[in-house]
Amino acid sequence: xxxxxxIHVELKSVTRTYxxxxxxxxxxxxxxxxxxxRRGEFVGVVGPSGCGKSSLLEIVAGLAMPSTGRxxxxxxxxxxxxxxxxxxxxxxxxxxxxxxxxxxVAFGLKRAxxxxxxxxxxxxxAIGLMGLNQFRKAYPSQLSGGMRQxxxxxxxxxxxxxxxxxxxxxxALDQQTRLLMGEELLRLWxxxxxxxxxxxxxxxxxxxxxxxxxxxxxRPGRFLEMLETGWPRDRDSRIVADPRFGRFTSxxxxxxxxxxxxxxxLP
Amino acid sequence: MKQRWSxxxxxxxxxLALWQGAYYAVGAEALTPPLETARRLAALIAADGFWDHxxxxxxxxxxxxxxxxxxxxxxxxxxxxxxxxxxxxxxILGTLYSxxxxxxxxxxxxVFGLGLSAKVVFGAIHGFxxxxxxxxxxxxxxxxxxxxxxxxxxxxxxxLARHIYLPACxxxxxxxxxxxxxxxxxxxxxxxxxASSEGLGFLLSRAMESHNxxxxxxxxxxxxxxxxxxxxxxxxxxxxxxxxxx
Amino acid sequence: MTSPGFWRLVTVAxxxxxxEALCRGGVIxxxxxxxxxxxALALLxxxxxxxxxxxxxxxxxxxxxxxxxxxIMLGFPIGLGIHALPRLRRVLNPVLLSYYxxxxxxxxxxxIVIFGIGPASLIVMGAMFGIVAMICATLAAIDRIxxxxxxxxxxxxxxxxxxALRIQLPAATPHLFTGLKLAVAYSVIGVIAGEFILATAGxxxxxxxxxxxxxxxxxxxxILLILIAVAxxxxxxxxxxxxxxxxxxxx
Numbered sequence: 001x002x003x004x005x006x007i008h009v010e011l012k013s014v015t016r017t018y019x020x021x022x023x024x025x026x027x028x029x030x031x032x033x034x035x036x037x038r039r040g041e042f043v044g045v046v047g048p049s050g051c052g053k054s055s056l057l058e059i060v061a062g063l064a065m066p067s068t069g070r071x072x073x074x075x076x077x078x079x080x081x082x083x084x085x086x087x088x089x090x091x092x093x094x095x096x097x098x099x100x101x102x103x104x105v106a107f108g109l110k111r112a113x114x115x116x117x118x119x120x121x122x123x124x125x126a127i128g129l130m131g132l133n134q135f136r137k138a139y140p141s142q143l144s145g146g147m148r149q150x151x152x153x154x155x156x157x158x159x160x161x162x163x164x165x166x167x168x169x170x171x172a173l174d175q176q177t178r179l180l181m182g183e184e185l186l187r188l189w190x191x192x193x194x195x196x197x198x199x200x201x202x203x204x205x206x207x208x209x210x211x212x213x214x215x216x217x218x219r220p221g222r223f224l225e226m227l228e229t230g231w232p233r234d235r236d237s238r239i240v241a242d243p244r245f246g247r248f249t250s251x252x253x254x255x256x257x258x259x260x261x262x263x264x265x266l267p
Numbered sequence: 268m269k270q271r272w273s274x275x276x277x278x279x280x281x282x283l284a285l286w287q288g289a290y291y292a293v294g295a296e297a298l299t300p301p302l303e304t305a306r307r308l309a310a311l312i313a314a315d316g317f318w319d320h321x322x323x324x325x326x327x328x329x330x331x332x333x334x335x336x337x338x339x340x341x342x343x344x345x346x347x348x349x350x351x352x353x354x355x356x357x358x359i360l361g362t363l364y365s366x367x368x369x370x371x372x373x374x375x376x377x378v379f380g381l382g383l384s385a386k387v388v389f390g391a392i393h394g395f396x397x398x399x400x401x402x403x404x405x406x407x408x409x410x411x412x413x414x415x416x417x418x419x420x421x422x423x424x425x426x427l428a429r430h431i432y433l434p435a436c437x438x439x440x441x442x443x444x445x446x447x448x449x450x451x452x453x454x455x456x457x458x459x460x461x462a463s464s465e466g467l468g469f470l471l472s473r474a475m476e477s478h479n480x481x482x483x484x485x486x487x488x489x490x491x492x493x494x495x496x497x498x499x500x501x502x503x504x505x506x507x508x509x510x511x512x513x
Numbered sequence: 514m515t516s517p518g519f520w521r522l523v524t525v526a527x528x529x530x531x532x533e534a535l536c537r538g539g540v541i542x543x544x545x546x547x548x549x550x551x552x553a554l555a556l557l558x559x560x561x562x563x564x565x566x567x568x569x570x571x572x573x574x575x576x577x578x579x580x581x582x583x584x585i586m587l588g589f590p591i592g593l594g595i596h597a598l599p600r601l602r603r604v605l606n607p608v609l610l611s612y613y614x615x616x617x618x619x620x621x622x623x624x625i626v627i628f629g630i631g632p633a634s635l636i637v638m639g640a641m642f643g644i645v646a647m648i649c650a651t652l653a654a655i656d657r658i659x660x661x662x663x664x665x666x667x668x669x670x671x672x673x674x675x676x677a678l679r680i681q682l683p684a685a686t687p688h689l690f691t692g693l694k695l696a697v698a699y700s701v702i703g704v705i706a707g708e709f710i711l712a713t714a715g716x717x718x719x720x721x722x723x724x725x726x727x728x729x730x731x732x733x734x735x736i737l738l739i740l741i742a743v744a745x746x747x748x749x750x751x752x753x754x755x756x757x758x759x760x761x762x763x764x
Contacts, residue, residue, distance in 0.1 A: 061668065063664055063667055063668070081670075082667055082668045082670060084670070086668065087668065088664070088665075088668045090661045090664060090665070091661075092659060092660075092661040093659075093661075094659070094661045094662060094664075094665050096662070096680070096683070096684070097684075097760075097761040098683040098684070098686070098760075098761060107669070108669045111669070111671070111675070139760055139761070141760070141761055159669075271603070274600075274603045274604045274606075275607070277604050278604045278605065278607060278608065281604070282608075293623065293626055293627060296626055297622055297623045297626040297627075298623060351517070354517035355517045355520045355521050355524065356521070356524070358521065358747075358748075358751055359521060359524065359525070361694070361747060361751065362743065362744045362747040362748070364698065365694070365697070365698035365701065365743050365746075365747050366739075366740060366743050367701055367702040367705045367706060367739065367743075368702075369702065369705070369706045369709055370705060370709065370717075370720060370735075370736055370739055371736070373720070373724040373732060374546065374733075374736070377544070377545045377546065378545055378546070446613070449611070449613055449614030450613060450614070452614055453613070453614055453615075453616060456616055457616070457618075471616070471619065475619070475622070478622070480622070483619055483622070486619075487615070487616065487619045490614075490615060490616060491611070491615050494611050494614030494615055495607060495611040495614075497614075498607070498610050498611045498614065499607065502610065
C-alpha cells in the first residue's frame with residue numbers, strides 16, 4: 001500500500017475556459033475538477049485526447065491560471081507562478097541543443113545560488129542516476145529521443161523537486177524504451193520521495209506506474225473515477241504479469257472507451 | 268497572421284503622425300508634410316508627360332521582371348534539384364547576392380550603353396537572386412515522402428512536376444516572386460536614376476538634383492503606394508496558397 | 514578541402530579564365546572591360562602606390578563596421594520587442610514587408626540635414642538598410658523557438674531578461690544567422706551606395722571618380738576589391754553558420 005502522506009496538492013472546483021476569439025466561441029476545456037495529491041504518492045491521469053489533461057497539468061504547475069477554483073501546493077495558493085519545489089517534464093524535447101548534456105543538466109542550478117561544489121555533486125548524481133555518464137560532453141543532437149528525455153528528467157531532478165509533473169514524457173518513444181523508462185521513473189520516485197503526477201494516454205503505463213489512476217471524461221474533462229491500484233511500492237515493469245493488472249486496465253478501458261469514441265466523433 | 272482593417276488604419280495614422288512630426292522637427296528644407304505632398308503628387312500626375320514617364324518605367328520594369336522571375340526560377344530549380352549542385356553553387360549564389368550591385372552599374376553602362384537595356388539588366392539582376400534563392404529553398408525543403416509517394420503512384424516526370432512539385436513548392440516560390448518583384452522595381456528605378464532621360468526614376472533624379480523636396484516626397488509617396496499595393500496583393504495570394512497547403 | 518569546396522573553386526576559376534580569354538581575345542573590347550588579370554594588377558598597384566588607398570579603405574571599412582553593429586544591436590532588441598507585442602507586429606507587418614521596395618536612398622537629403630555631410634549619414638544609411646533585415650530575421654527566428662523552452666524558463670522561475678539572454682538568444686542564433694548575413698550585406702550596400710552618391714570620401718567615392726575619369730583599371734580594381742571583401746565576409750559567415758548547424762542539428 002502506498003504511504004499515506006499529508007495533503008501536498010489540492011485542487012478545488014478548478015475549471016479552464018479559453019476565451020472566445022475570431023473564428024470560434026469560448027472553449028470550456030476542463031472541469032470542474034477536484035483533486036487531492038498526498039505527499040509521496042504516484043498519481044496517473046488518463047483520458048481521451050483533447051480532454052484537458054495537459055491543461056490540468058499546467059494549472060497544477062502554475063504555468064496556467066484556472067478560470068475558476070483554486071489550487072494549493074504545500075498549503076500556499078498557486079496562481080500564475082511556478083512555486084519553488086515543482087519540477088516539470090514536458091512532452092516535447094526540451095533539451096537545449098546549444099549546451100552539452102552536462103551543461104543542460106546543470107542549467108537550473110547555477111541561478112539558485114548554490115555553490116559550485118554542490119552543483120557538481122548534484123549534477124554527477126543525476127547524470128549517474130539517468131545513465132548518462134558516457135554522454136556528459138555530448139550534444140543533444142547526437143543522442144536518441146529517449147536519451148534526450150533522460151537529460152530533461154535529470155535536469156528536473158537536480159533541483160530536488162518535491163512535486164514532479166510529467167506530461168506524456170515518453171510519448172515519442174517506442175514501447176520497449178517506454179517500459180524501461182517507466183522503471184527508471186519508479187526508481188527515481190522511490191529515491192527522491194517526491195510526489196509524482198503523470199499524464200499519459202497509455203493505460204498500461206498508468207496502470208503499471210501509479211498508486212492511483214484518475215480517469216477523465218472527454219472535453220470538458222471531468223474526473224469520472226479514481227481507481228486505486230494497490231501495488232507495492234517497490235514495483236517494476238514485471239507487474240504486467242500480475243492477473244490484477246489485466247483486470248485493472250480492462251476497467252480503465254471500460255471507463256474510457258465511450259469517452260474516446262465521443263472525442264473522435266464516432267457514433 | 269490575420270490583418271484586420273483596424274491594423275491598417277492604425278499603421279496609416281501612425282505613419283502620418285510620424286511624418287508630420289518629422290516635418291515640424293526638421294523643416295521644409297528636408298521634408299514636405301503629408302497633405303502638401305499628396306497635393307503635389309496629384310499635380311504631378313495631372314501634368315503633361317507624366318504618363319509617358321510612367322509607361323517608360325512600366326515597360327522597363329516588365330521586361331526586367333520577366334527576366335528576373337524566369338531566370339531566377341530556372342536557376343533555382345537547377346541548383347535546388349540536386350544535392351550536389353546545391354552544395355557547390357548555393358554559397359556562390361549567396362555571395363553574389365551580397366554584392367552591392369550598384370557598384371556594377373558603371374560596368375553595365377559600359378556594356379549596354381545608356382537606355383532601356385541597361386535599365387532592364389539592372390532591374391533584372393536585382394530581382395534574380397531572391398527568386399533563385401527562394402525557389403531553390405522551396406525545392407530543397409520538399410519532404411522526401413512526397414517524391415516517394417509520386418514514385419509509388421508511377422507518375423511520369425511532367426506529372427510529378429505538375430501534381431507534386433509545383434503545388435508543394437508554390438507558396439515559397441510565390442514569396443520569392445514577391446520579394447523579387449519588389450527588388451526588381453527598386454533596381455529599375457535606380458537604373459533610371461543614373462542614366463535615363465525618361466521614367467519615374469529619371470523624374471526622381473531630376474528632383475533630387477534640383478533639390479526639389481516636394482517633388483522628391485511626392486514621387487517617393489507614389490512609389491511607396493505602388494510597392495505596398497503590389498506587395499499586399501501578392502501577399503493575399505500567398506496566404507491563400509498557404510491556407511491550402513497547411 | 515571538401516569536395517563541394519573544390520568544385521566551387523573550379524567553377525569560379527573556370528568563369529574567371531573564360532572572362533580572361535574573352536578579354537584577351539578581343540571579344541570584349543578593352544574600353545568596356547579589362548581582363549581579370551589586369552584588374553588584379555591594377556588592384557595591387559593601388560594598394561601599393563595610391564596615396565589615397567589606405568585612408569579611403571579605412572574610411573569605408575569603419576563605416577561599414579559601424580553600420581553592421583548598429584543594425585544588429587538595434588535590430589535584435591527591436592525584433593524581440595515587436596515579437597512580444599503581437600498587436601504591434603500585425604500593425605507593422607506591411608511596413609516590414611514593403612521596406613525593401615521603397616527607394617530608401619531618397620532619404621539621403623534628410624539624413625544630411627540631420628547629420629551633416631560625413632560618416633554619420635553614411636553609417637545611418639547603412640544601418641537603415643540593414644536593420645529591417647535583422648528585425649525580420651529576429652521575428653522569424655523567435656517564431657521558430659520551440660514553445661516548450663519558454664515553459665522550462667517559467668518552471669525555473671527566470672525573469673524575462675534572463676529568458677531572453679540565456680534561452681531565446683542561443684535558441685534563435687542559427688536562424689538569426691540568415692538575418693545576420695542579410696544585415697551585413699545590406700549595410701555594405703547602404704554604405705557603399707551612399708559613398709557612391711554623396712561622393713565625399715571612401716572607396717565608393719573613388720569608384721565614382723574612376724568612372725567619371727574613364728579610368729578603367731582603377732575602376733575595375735576597386736570593384737574587384739569590394740567583390741573580394743564581400744566574398745570573404747560572406748564566406749566567414751557561412752562557415753560559422755555551417756558549424757553551428759552541424760553541432761546543433763546533427764540529427
